[in-house]
Amino acid sequence: MSRRAWLVALVALSYASPALSQQDSLLRAAVLLSTEGRGDSARAVVRRVLAITPPGDSLYPEALYTLGVVSGDADEATQALRRVAIEFGLSAWADEATLRLIQLNYAAGDPASALGWQDRFERDHFSSPLRAEALYWGARAHFDLRDEPAGCALLDAGTQADTTDIELQNRFAFYRQRCSEPTDSVPAATSRQSYFSVQVIAVKSIAAADETLSKLSEAGFEAAVVRDRDGLIKVRVGRYRTRAQASETARQIRSRLGGEAFVVEVTP
Numbered sequence: 001m002s003r004r005a006w007l008v009a010l011v012a013l014s015y016a017s018p019a020l021s022q023q024d025s026l027l028r029a030a031v032l033l034s035t036e037g038r039g040d041s042a043r044a045v046v047r048r049v050l051a052i053t054p055p056g057d058s059l060y061p062e063a064l065y066t067l068g069v070v071s072g073d074a075d076e077a078t079q080a081l082r083r084v085a086i087e088f089g090l091s092a093w094a095d096e097a098t099l100r101l102i103q104l105n106y107a108a109g110d111p112a113s114a115l116g117w118q119d120r121f122e123r124d125h126f127s128s129p130l131r132a133e134a135l136y137w138g139a140r141a142h143f144d145l146r147d148e149p150a151g152c153a154l155l156d157a158g159t160q161a162d163t164t165d166i167e168l169q170n171r172f173a174f175y176r177q178r179c180s181e182p183t184d185s186v187p188a189a190t191s192r193q194s195y196f197s198v199q200v201i202a203v204k205s206i207a208a209a210d211e212t213l214s215k216l217s218e219a220g221f222e223a224a225v226v227r228d229r230d231g232l233i234k235v236r237v238g239r240y241r242t243r244a245q246a247s248e249t250a251r252q253i254r255s256r257l258g259g260e261a262f263v264v265e266v267t268p
Contacts, residue, residue: 061088111141152179
C-alpha cells in the first residue's frame with residue numbers, strides 16, 4: 001500500500017474514534033504501525049501531525065513523545081524526548097519521556113547520563129506512577145558505576161514506591177540480593193573495622209568519575225565510587241588490612257595511569 005493510501009486509511013480511522021481528535025487518533029495509529037514493522041509510515045504520520053499542530057497545543061508534546069517512541073534513529077528519538085522532558089515538563093507526557101531517556105542512556109552504555117535523567121525524574125515527577133521504574137533503572141546505573149550503596153538506596157526506595165507491577169517487584173527483589181552481600185575483600189565479620197583504601201580521584205562530575213572507573217578497570221583494578229559529606233565523588237580501589245598493602249596498590253596505579261593516587265584510612 002502506498003504512503004498516501006496509508007494516510008487516507010489513518011484519517012478514516014480517526015473519524016471512527018469520535019472521543020478522540022483526528023490528530024490524536026493518528027498518533028495512536030502511528031504507534032500501531034510501528035509495532036507492525038511499518039516504521040517509515042509511522043514516522044511520516046507523526047511528522048505530519050507535528051507540522052500541523054501549534055506548539056502551544058496540548059497535543060504537541062504527545063506528538064513529540066510519539067516521535068521519540070517510533071523513531072528509528074537514536075539521536076532523533078533522544079532529541080524529541082528531551083524536548084518533552086524539558087520544554088514541556090508540565091505536560092502529561094513528561095514523566096514517560098524522562099523515563100525513556102533514563103532507559104535509552106542506560107542501554108547506550110552511559111550510566112552517568114542515565115543517572116542525570118533519573119535525578120531529574122525524582123525532582124520533577126516524584127508522585128508519578130512511573131517512579132518505581134525510574135528508581136529501578138537508576139539503581140542499575142549506580143551498580144554499573146560500582147556505587148553499591150547508592151544503588152541499594154534506590155532499590156529500597158523503589159521497593160517502598162507505590163506499584164502493583166509484579167514483574168517489576170521481582171526485578172527489585174533480584175537485584176536487592178546483592179545489597180546484603182559483602183562487596184570487598186574484607187570478611188563480613190570485620191567489615192566495620194578500619195581499613196585502608198587507595199583514593200584515585202575526587203570530583204564533582206559523575207562523568208569524570210565514570211571515565212576514571214573505566215581506565216582503572218582496563219588497567220586491571222577493581223574500583224568503587226564513594227560519596228562523602230563533602231559532596232565529592234571519590235573513586236577508590238581496594239579495602240586492605242595494612243597501609244603497606246594499600247601503598248603498593250597506589251604505587252602500581254601511579255605507575256600505570258599517572259595521577260596522584262594516595263592511601264586513606266577509612267573508619268566505617
